[in-house]
Amino acid sequence: MTTLIYDDVYLKHDTGANHPENAARLINTIEYLRSANIWQTLDVKKPRAATKEEVSAVHTISQIEQIAETAETGGGHLDPDTYVSPDSYEAALYASGALLTAIDLVMDKKTGNAFCLVRPPGHHATPTRSMGFCLFNNVAIAAKYIQSRYNIDRIVIIDWDVHHGNGTQDTFYDDPSVLYFSMHKYPFYPGTGGKEETGRGSGSGFTINVPLSYNTQPQEYIKIFKDMMKKRVKSFKPQFVLISSGFDAYRLDPISGLSLEASDFNTLTKFTRSIANDCCEGRVVSCLEGGYHLLDLPKCVEEHLNGLVCDI
Template identity: 40%
Template structure:
């Protein structure tokens, strides 16, 4: 399983000040994953700016224009926690464009890797068709899914979102679209408040949205069970031509924005399961960075993800152990999710 990186070298141009989603998140990540790439001979590609027409496959023209104008006169707050600074529009174009570079690298005519991990900010999965929210300007995952359909001729694309927050923006954009399966693991309850089990899609898209709201305190075991019992079998039956992973590592036990107990080993295992699924189907995998807000632990977590994608052994020295948690209601929740989804999928 050959993986690689897409880097957004201009990321610091998206200035957010003293905000959890800031330019200091990634230098340590880029250094560590750069070392991994050299050690294992893995490619490192540069992002390119997405075209406006790429964004318009997922967002309204007025939203794209709003972000551009807000950035020009920035810093401008687009919602209570999402800011656009003067270079934010250009950086956001490159953040989405990195997803397209990754899609080309794993699925295009000059396929050069089985998976690519795009280290991008601003993140994307909270941005809806017509508005920025939750640190996100454009949904990189939805833009990439639509690009894969339109430009790479891939009929069915799956988006697997394991960020600790619900990927409401990606879901919003793809909600009525049966050509894109959206599967989200997230803590419940938590920001942004959506992502309950009964949100399954609408119209022709009914059954193509799969939400796994996890009780607080869920860790590696619960997430892997959810993958094996629900996400994996549904992904297998959907039979996508490309797998996009919204990889947010903010469910880590040492991340302050949520209450989950994932470890670096758990993220590595999720990445490995995803990469093995893609390899089994003979399809490409695009991993897009979403959350992860503890700059002390993020390099280790992303190293674990990168190793899982590439099938090499991670060095997990320094990981934070997860506390013992008793029954947090997960078995009942899993049964509830299975009942809801078995209407659409024989699981």
């Protein structure tokens, strides 16, 4: 069974007029999934909120308090792209908490895998700075939770968002227990993710960056992805797989885009699941990152969900 974690609290994170990361992303996706009849096949559950202590496993207390205080005082910009509204702090806690809810369900064998349909996204948020539409780093908080709650010491984070997850990389750059694998457009925002960025100290070799040119074709993308998954990820023998599932590598995405079709996300998902089946009893939790084509994001999510649901 595949579980989908969602709560209407995510719609209350108000980024203002004309911001690409807006509530319509989720509203349209849910309407589409219901009309396509896949919603009814999923085990839909509500998340709990992450605690301040759980968030502080990644982020500084001053960063957490800045977001909380900005929300309490009516909202404001943390940078030109990243806005906090009065309800954003609560939404961010529930976004991070969705992954923790999903992890518990997977570890307790109450579901096979899970997708967290959340906002705000997270992979640009560093341990000291919220940026790039992201407040808290949902997937990094999830990895820290797996480490502390379940004493698991080999976690892989796969990031196929078109933007490099600089915040996730920063969190685990010197940590050999977390393998971070990102494929992303380069050079591009946020300017990180060169292939020479491979980790530091005991974490050296446990960061894998695959920078891609804007005209990389889907067949090339998928070949590189499969090769890296077989050679580097499978050999790591992960005990849990997390996915930063951005859909802005889709060819028509309005603010980024590579050349992927919606159906390519199904291919990426099924191959990831095959590695997880071989290594860790299929334990996969995925969360929404980017993806800003309001009509086609739902189709990309549908393909991803079909890849999670189907038999491998």
